[in-house]
Amino acid sequence: MIGTGVFGALGYQVAALPSGFVIVLLWVVGGLLAFCGAVNYAELSAAMPRSGGEYALLSEL
Numbered sequence: 001m002i003g004t005g006v007f008g009a010l011g012y013q014v015a016a017l018p019s020g021f022v023i024v025l026l027w028v029v030g031g032l033l034a035f036c037g038a039v040n041y042a043e044l045s046a047a048m049p050r051s052g053g054e055y056a057l058l059s060e061l
Contacts, residue, residue, distance in 0.1 A: 041057070044061075
């Protein structure tokens with residue numbers, strides 16, 4: 001359902017952008033931000049190996 005929402009609503013959101021390059025640039029920037037978040041969670045999980053997932057990490061921080 002998330003993929004359907006992204007591809008279905010994207011046309012309305014980017015209709016005012018001037019070119020396709022800007023759209024690709026936004027996707028790349030979003031991908032880099034998501035990658036940085038994943039790396040941060042990986043580092044936290046390696047530093048504090050406990051069960052409980054996100055709750056254990058955030059309660060400790």
